[in-house]
Amino acid sequence: MLYNDEMRRDILSRLSGYRLKHTLGCEKAARELARKYGADEEKCAFAMLLHDITKNFSQEEQLNLCKKYGIIPNDVEKTEWKMLHGKTAAAIAADVYHAPADVTHAIAYHTTGCANMTLLDKIVYMADYIEENRSFDGVKTARKLAARNLDKAMLYGLDASLRDLVHRGKLIHVDTVLARNWLMNNM
Numbered sequence: 001m002l003y004n005d006e007m008r009r010d011i012l013s014r015l016s017g018y019r020l021k022h023t024l025g026c027e028k029a030a031r032e033l034a035r036k037y038g039a040d041e042e043k044c045a046f047a048m049l050l051h052d053i054t055k056n057f058s059q060e061e062q063l064n065l066c067k068k069y070g071i072i073p074n075d076v077e078k079t080e081w082k083m084l085h086g087k088t089a090a091a092i093a094a095d096v097y098h099a100p101a102d103v104t105h106a107i108a109y110h111t112t113g114c115a116n117m118t119l120l121d122k123i124v125y126m127a128d129y130i131e132e133n134r135s136f137d138g139v140k141t142a143r144k145l146a147a148r149n150l151d152k153a154m155l156y157g158l159d160a161s162l163r164d165l166v167h168r169g170k171l172i173h174v175d176t177v178l179a180r181n182w183l184m185n186n187m
C-alpha cells in the first residue's frame with residue numbers, strides 16, 4: 001500500500017491556508033485525470049499530496065535539505081531557489097513517506113517538466129496547473145484541453161510558462177525547454 005488515511009492526515013497537517021487548499025484541489029484534479037487517462041489513481045493522488053510539502057520553506061531550509069539529500073542546485077536553481085521545492089519535496093517523499101521512484105520523479109519535475117515524461121509525470125504537472133483554485137488567464141482553456149488531450153494541454157501549459165518567464169525577465173530552467181521540445185517531437 002502506498003499510503004493510508006493516517007499518513008494522508010499527517011501530510012496534510014504540514015500544510016495550511018492556500019497551500020492546503022491548493023494541495024486538496026490538486027489531489028482531486030489528479031484523480032480525475034488519472035481516471036480519464038488510465039493512470040494509477042492512488043499514485044497520482046499520493047504525488048499531489050506531497051508535491052508542495054516544502055514549497056513554503058525558506059532559502060536556508062531549501063539549501064539545508066539539498067545538502068542533506070545530496071541535491072546539487074544548478075545555476076538557475078541557485079538564483080530561482082524556490083524551484084528547488086520539487087526536488088526537496090521528492091526527497092522527503094522518498095525518505096519520510098517511502099514513496100516509490102515513479103512518484104518521487106513526478107514530484108521532482110512538477111514545476112519544470114522534463115524530457116521523457118511518463119503519464120504520471122504529465123498528470124501531476126497538469127493537475128497542479130489546472131486544479132479548481134487556479135484562476136490565471138488561460139486556465140479555462142488549459143482545463144478544456146486537459147479533458148480532451150493531455151499532451152496538447154501540457155504543451156499549452158509549458159508554452160504559457162515559458163512566455164510568462166520571458167515576459168517577467170526570469171531565468172528559464174533547461175528542463176522546461178527539454179520538456180517542450182520532447183513533447184513537440186513526441187505527440
Ligand SMILES: [Fe+2]
Pocket residue numbers: 051052055085086110111
Ligand atoms: Fe509546486
Ligand SMILES: [Fe+2]
Pocket residue numbers: 022026051052128
Ligand atoms: Fe502546486
